[in-house]
Amino acid sequence: MKYILILLLLLVFIFLQSTLFGIPFVVLFLLSLVVLYRSEVIFILAFFAGVLIDMLMIRPLGETSMFLLVYILLIFLYEQKFELKTLPFICVMSFFGSLFYFFCFGSENIFLQLLLSEISGVSIFLLFRLFERSKKKETLS
Amino acid sequence: MKSQRQSLLSVFSICFILSLLLFILWQKGLLHGASTGIGQIVAPMQQHLVAIVQQSRPSILTIDKLQEENDRLRVLLAQKQMVEQENQALRDQFQTTTPASMNLTPAEIVGIPNFFPGVTNIEEFVINKGEQDKIRLGEAVVAKDMLIGKITDVTDHFSKVTLISNPKISFAAKTTGTQALGVVKGIGSGQFIFDNVVLSDSLKLRDIVITSGDVGVNGIGLPQGLIVGKIISVDKNPSALFQKASLQMMIDVTKLTMVFVVSL
Numbered sequence: 001m002k003y004i005l006i007l008l009l010l011l012v013f014i015f016l017q018s019t020l021f022g023i024p025f026v027v028l029f030l031l032s033l034v035v036l037y038r039s040e041v042i043f044i045l046a047f048f049a050g051v052l053i054d055m056l057m058i059r060p061l062g063e064t065s066m067f068l069l070v071y072i073l074l075i076f077l078y079e080q081k082f083e084l085k086t087l088p089f090i091c092v093m094s095f096f097g098s099l100f101y102f103f104c105f106g107s108e109n110i111f112l113q114l115l116l117s118e119i120s121g122v123s124i125f126l127l128f129r130l131f132e133r134s135k136k137k138e139t140l141s
Numbered sequence: 142m143k144s145q146r147q148s149l150l151s152v153f154s155i156c157f158i159l160s161l162l163l164f165i166l167w168q169k170g171l172l173h174g175a176s177t178g179i180g181q182i183v184a185p186m187q188q189h190l191v192a193i194v195q196q197s198r199p200s201i202l203t204i205d206k207l208q209e210e211n212d213r214l215r216v217l218l219a220q221k222q223m224v225e226q227e228n229q230a231l232r233d234q235f236q237t238t239t240p241a242s243m244n245l246t247p248a249e250i251v252g253i254p255n256f257f258p259g260v261t262n263i264e265e266f267v268i269n270k271g272e273q274d275k276i277r278l279g280e281a282v283v284a285k286d287m288l289i290g291k292i293t294d295v296t297d298h299f300s301k302v303t304l305i306s307n308p309k310i311s312f313a314a315k316t317t318g319t320q321a322l323g324v325v326k327g328i329g330s331g332q333f334i335f336d337n338v339v340l341s342d343s344l345k346l347r348d349i350v351i352t353s354g355d356v357g358v359n360g361i362g363l364p365q366g367l368i369v370g371k372i373i374s375v376d377k378n379p380s381a382l383f384q385k386a387s388l389q390m391m392i393d394v395t396k397l398t399m400v401f402v403v404s405l
Contacts, residue, residue: 062164
């Protein structure tokens, strides 16, 4: 059930990011996944998500995948240095992730976009954490 | 811990190499048809989402309506002036030739990447016509006789349109009133300028700027006489080599759901 939900959410974010909004929802979504689940499967998700985004946005195939993969690898590398499941970490990583995304793929009004990305990143993370906690409570009871 | 890190790195390496391979194949032009299948599945949903967002924008105030009407009348006047000039030229040559007819391919906007209403301006969008519909790179995209942008990327069933306000776009143009020649350049944020106009030419406020035509021998390019925009401010410095003017598009791109690709 959890995996289906993650896949569905990922597809929705890919669709939104490639059709209308400039906010890199997929980057923020994958950030929350890495922080909460720390699984290598996220690399595979990032690869396919990147390819889908490239197809829908008519970008060279593989471009977004490479960006997402490197970004996720960086988060994993910081795993031993920082406590990942904290809001400050999410804020910093969603800021830099969005900034580099805008830098690599081009965007205007970056300041406002970064602010919106930050809010979206934190919201996605909090929603996921809430979901995880409620799941834990269910299993305990 | 070490084995987990090794497995992480190996999955990363495989995915990264695959991405790199896809990227290289795309650059060599071998995967340009890859987006066809998925694109066709998603296109109707994208179309609906774009239409919903365009319709949900706040209704136009009366002053905006008057402005729109005013602009439309200016366009009609510019078209009349163009016809008059064409007639004059034909009369001068004592012969009548039919102007090259244009084929218009209607296309629907299926995606507006990197656009956040109220935050960013539209710099490019994706339409549901591609190589199979005979769309070619560099062709002009219009809406209501007004130049919107150029085709900058084509796949089998989809194309990317870069707007004239994008800094990547520049082309030759002239004013209808004073026939001043110059270059239209996009400067981003939905703005574009009419630059490289010699000081001896005159630029007038609210004058209409049209394309001067840059169609190549292969029949691709911007045809002559497409309306680019109107002059909203003139920057003329006697010590400068050229004068320039700020232009405004006479159509609201954010409300468009359908455009036309011009093929000659």
